[in-house]
Amino acid sequence: MSTPRPGSAAAVLGTTGNGVEHLPYGSFTVGSAPPRLGVRLGDNVLDVGTVLALAGDDVSATAREAVDSPSLDGLLACPKAVWDEVRDTLQETLQNAADTDSIVALAVPVAEATLGLPFTVADYVDFYGNEFHARNVGRIFRPHTEPLTPNWKHLPIGYHGRSGTIAPSGTDFPRPQGIRAEPEGAPGFGPSRRLDIEAEVGFVLGSPVPGGRVPIAEAEQHIFGLTLTNDWSARDIQSFEYVPLGPNLGKSFRTTISPWVTPLAALAEARVAPPPRDTPLSTYLDDSDTDPWSFDLQIEIALNGEVVAVAPFAETYWTAAQMLAHMTVNGADLRAGDFFAGGTVSGPARNQRGSFLEICWGGSEPLTLKDGSEFTFLRDGDEVSMRATAPGPGGSVIALGECTGRVLPPVTG
Amino acid sequence: MSTPRPGSAAAVLGTTGNGVEHLPYGSFTVGSAPPRLGVRLGDNVLDVGTVLALAGDDVSATAREAVDSPSLDGLLACPKAVWDEVRDTLQETLQNAADTDSIVALAVPVAEATLGLPFTVADYVDFYGNEFHARNVGRIFRPHTEPLTPNWKHLPIGYHGRSGTIAPSGTDFPRPQGIRAEPEGAPGFGPSRRLDIEAEVGFVLGSPVPGGRVPIAEAEQHIFGLTLTNDWSARDIQSFEYVPLGPNLGKSFRTTISPWVTPLAALAEARVAPPPRDTPLSTYLDDSDTDPWSFDLQIEIALNGEVVAVAPFAETYWTAAQMLAHMTVNGADLRAGDFFAGGTVSGPARNQRGSFLEICWGGSEPLTLKDGSEFTFLRDGDEVSMRATAPGPGGSVIALGECTGRVLPPVTG
Numbered sequence: 001m002s003t004p005r006p007g008s009a010a011a012v013l014g015t016t017g018n019g020v021e022h023l024p025y026g027s028f029t030v031g032s033a034p035p036r037l038g039v040r041l042g043d044n045v046l047d048v049g050t051v052l053a054l055a056g057d058d059v060s061a062t063a064r065e066a067v068d069s070p071s072l073d074g075l076l077a078c079p080k081a082v083w084d085e086v087r088d089t090l091q092e093t094l095q096n097a098a099d100t101d102s103i104v105a106l107a108v109p110v111a112e113a114t115l116g117l118p119f120t121v122a123d124y125v126d127f128y129g130n131e132f133h134a135r136n137v138g139r140i141f142r143p144h145t146e147p148l149t150p151n152w153k154h155l156p157i158g159y160h161g162r163s164g165t166i167a168p169s170g171t172d173f174p175r176p177q178g179i180r181a182e183p184e185g186a187p188g189f190g191p192s193r194r195l196d197i198e199a200e201v202g203f204v205l206g207s208p209v210p211g212g213r214v215p216i217a218e219a220e221q222h223i224f225g226l227t228l229t230n231d232w233s234a235r236d237i238q239s240f241e242y243v244p245l246g247p248n249l250g251k252s253f254r255t256t257i258s259p260w261v262t263p264l265a266a267l268a269e270a271r272v273a274p275p276p277r278d279t280p281l282s283t284y285l286d287d288s289d290t291d292p293w294s295f296d297l298q299i300e301i302a303l304n305g306e307v308v309a310v311a312p313f314a315e316t317y318w319t320a321a322q323m324l325a326h327m328t329v330n331g332a333d334l335r336a337g338d339f340f341a342g343g344t345v346s347g348p349a350r351n352q353r354g355s356f357l358e359i360c361w362g363g364s365e366p367l368t369l370k371d372g373s374e375f376t377f378l379r380d381g382d383e384v385s386m387r388a389t390a391p392g393p394g395g396s397v398i399a400l401g402e403c404t405g406r407v408l409p410p411v412t413g
Numbered sequence: 414m415s416t417p418r419p420g421s422a423a424a425v426l427g428t429t430g431n432g433v434e435h436l437p438y439g440s441f442t443v444g445s446a447p448p449r450l451g452v453r454l455g456d457n458v459l460d461v462g463t464v465l466a467l468a469g470d471d472v473s474a475t476a477r478e479a480v481d482s483p484s485l486d487g488l489l490a491c492p493k494a495v496w497d498e499v500r501d502t503l504q505e506t507l508q509n510a511a512d513t514d515s516i517v518a519l520a521v522p523v524a525e526a527t528l529g530l531p532f533t534v535a536d537y538v539d540f541y542g543n544e545f546h547a548r549n550v551g552r553i554f555r556p557h558t559e560p561l562t563p564n565w566k567h568l569p570i571g572y573h574g575r576s577g578t579i580a581p582s583g584t585d586f587p588r589p590q591g592i593r594a595e596p597e598g599a600p601g602f603g604p605s606r607r608l609d610i611e612a613e614v615g616f617v618l619g620s621p622v623p624g625g626r627v628p629i630a631e632a633e634q635h636i637f638g639l640t641l642t643n644d645w646s647a648r649d650i651q652s653f654e655y656v657p658l659g660p661n662l663g664k665s666f667r668t669t670i671s672p673w674v675t676p677l678a679a680l681a682e683a684r685v686a687p688p689p690r691d692t693p694l695s696t697y698l699d700d701s702d703t704d705p706w707s708f709d710l711q712i713e714i715a716l717n718g719e720v721v722a723v724a725p726f727a728e729t730y731w732t733a734a735q736m737l738a739h740m741t742v743n744g745a746d747l748r749a750g751d752f753f754a755g756g757t758v759s760g761p762a763r764n765q766r767g768s769f770l771e772i773c774w775g776g777s778e779p780l781t782l783k784d785g786s787e788f789t790f791l792r793d794g795d796e797v798s799m800r801a802t803a804p805g806p807g808g809s810v811i812a813l814g815e816c817t818g819r820v821l822p823p824v825t826g
Contacts, residue, residue, distance in 0.1 A: 123575050123577045142657075149656050149657055151592075154653075155592050155653075157654065157657075157658050159573070159658040159660075159661055160574060162536050162573055163536055163576070164536045164748045174624075176744050177742060177743060177744070178742060179564075179568050186693075187564070187567050187695075189695035189696065212666075237743065241570065243564070243657075244554075244555075244562055245541060245570050245655075246657070246660070247658065247659070248538070248570075248572055248740075249740070249742070249743045249745075252573070253625075253743040254744075327665070329662070330589035330590060330591045330666040331587055331589050332575060332662075333577050335577045
């Protein structure tokens with residue numbers, strides 16, 4: 001698959017990172033046309049329904065109807081067999097030299113398209129699944145206690161975030177305001193002074209399960225794909241509000257995701273084992289008899305274009321399959337469009353940490369940028385961009401869609 | 414309004430609690446027909462679009478389109494002026510004796526209709542706004558510390574719940590399972606042993622505000638109406654998981670709401686002042702120069718038909734307007750269908766508490782039921798039903814829609 005058939009659209013349009021072995025999905029519009037489900041090939045986006053039509057009568061009516069949609073919503077409502085049929089058909093068609101002219105004619109340069117949210121977000125759960133991150137945050141926020149809470153190794157801790165403020169890459173947002181923890185005295189209201197990022201991997205779910213209870217072994221039937229996620233966080237607001245019911249205003253103002261969802265199927269070569277576990281697990285979380293999978297994904301974090309960290313997703317302690325098993329074990333329904341993120345990705349080294357809170361240790365260890373200035377938390381105008389690559393089949397590369405956002409000045413008054 | 418015009422549909426169909434001064438909305442189906450937005454009058458439901466059509470050309474096209482919907486979704490997307498137009502027109506038409514025969518002919522007995530969710534839930538925030546409840550829970554869960562956390566009087570604490578498991582009254586559910594706090598030793602997995610209720614009032618939001626920031630004075634432009642809410646809680650699962658990110662599995666399995674949304678406009682006579690405040694507030698939460706409003710709503714909680722408590726909503730410390738101002742002050746978008754609940758309603762007396770955790774003090778003070786048995790937490794087969802009444806205009810009564818659910822045995826294996 002890594003060497004596209006000569007003369008095919010895959011050969012003509014594909015690029016490193018976005019070849020025919022990748023094919024992430026998004027929702028795109030051109031001009032005033034209504035949004036459509038698109039698939040990316042190289043620097044182009046193709047209408048999935050139109051490409052599928054080239055494949056003729058072999059495509060099932062279910063698949064055709066599922067992709068006749070403004071976004072992934074139609075496909076997420078279907079079982080995995082339909083996801084596979086659509087992807088297989090796209091790969092075959094894009095490799096078929098007889099279709100090249102038709103496909104090239106309908107290719108829209110990504111730069112000319114407007115990319116929306118790739119799916120309608122149902123519920124959003126944000127986990128806290130990386131042990132380096134959890135220990136760092138524990139040490140910074142609760143310096144006089146054991147950094148990991150007693151539950152941490154028994155279950156993947158998570159909370160529900162705000163679905164309605166998830167936005168695609170490129171949606172800038174004003175600095176949030178709120179009631180902030182102050183070093184001394186009564187809490188104060190104002191724009192956050194400790195605005196931060198969280199570099200995460202998000203998982204897009206489909207094939208609904210009323211009544212929940214998705215076992216680890218069935219995770220692949222429901223995890224459609226991955227998207228880079230930045231769970232922007234106002235640390236001063238969060239630290240004042242979060243006891244006892246968890247983060248709310250410190251997170252709910254904005255979460256940015258890539259406009260492209262990389263299918264799970266594209267990441268078969270990127271699978272690696274998660275870190276070793278050191279605590280016995282309840283049966284529904286115990287994957288010791290299975291072949292647990294994480295991903296070799298390196299998330300590059302750039303501040304105004306300067307790379308400040310590369311966070312290794314494979315260091316995440318809990319796997320996506322465990323998180324999905326956990327969030328449904330109580331009988332909670334799984335809906336198409338449910339979304340969860342695995343938690344801030346950090347590794348052991350300073351330049352592997354996925355938040356400025358950790359990189360700059362709560363503000364006490366500023367980062368020296370290339371221009372010589374010192375940095376701790378985000379300033380108005382700062383832009384943060386995340387990219388990631390993973391190994392693809394036959395030595396190819398899978399480049400996850402970029403996840404970028406800029407902090408605008410606060411809206412006051 | 415409390416004495417309906419003789420011979421009008423309001424006089425023929427209206428009942429105490431569901432007269433023409435109330436008119437709650439719901440989503441109803443009859444047989445295999447598609448769901449439609451309905452309005453309740455007495456023990457009947459009427460198709461809103463059909464009633465509005467009787468009013469003729471005076472109704473705006475916007476209003477007609479908004480109610481031509483399977484639920485409240487169309488109306489919630491509109492500004493308050495449209496909400497008022499629809500309600501005023503319904504009240505006039507139902508009082509018009511010339512329309513009585515037409516209206517009686519289309520009345521469907523509630524008992525013959527299937528009632529769905531009255532709106533599509535966007536984001537769901539559950540607050541913790543009642544001081545009696547927060548102090549009781551603090552004493553029970555954290556007995557060696559100050560019961561109210563330091564932030565409690567500075568902001569309405571809340572967290573995001575799971576929208577996808579909100580279900581209308583009558584949706585029974587299996588006892589949830591999860592990892593439970595155990596009195597001694599390692600945590601154990603199994604069906605919850607401490608399954609509880611939370612009697613709450615929910616607020617349905619509309620008239621979207623991208624960028625959030627809804628001031629207290631504008632709350633009435635966005636709070637469409639109220640619905641009784643039971644935020645079922647598995648206390649043993651919750652108490653193990655909730656540090657540091659708040660409740661998740663202990664709550665996410667099910668939340669029950671009434672299928673009827675009582676318009677805010679129906680509760681004008683029920684307004685009362687909230688409890689006195691004793692802590693200075695940030696400007697966006699400070700309502701001391703306004704005329705803050707809560708509601709004289711008494712929530713009757715019945716266990717298998719036996720009333721065990723009557724919880725007074727007016728004891729809630731934070732008002733709905735403050736909660737809405739808080740959840741949007743950071744710039745979080747308000748969407749049509751967003752929903753928040755004000756927190757478990759408790760009063761000072763034992764029989765005014767809105768959860769069994771509080772009534773039975775963490776299990777240490779069982780309730781003696783009428784049959785002589787002792788009760789602490791919910792058993793398989795138990796049914797909990799909540800009702801509430803509030804004063805309406807001219808001595809009438811507003812009866813909020815019932816909120817009922819039954820615990821089924823756990824699904825194991």
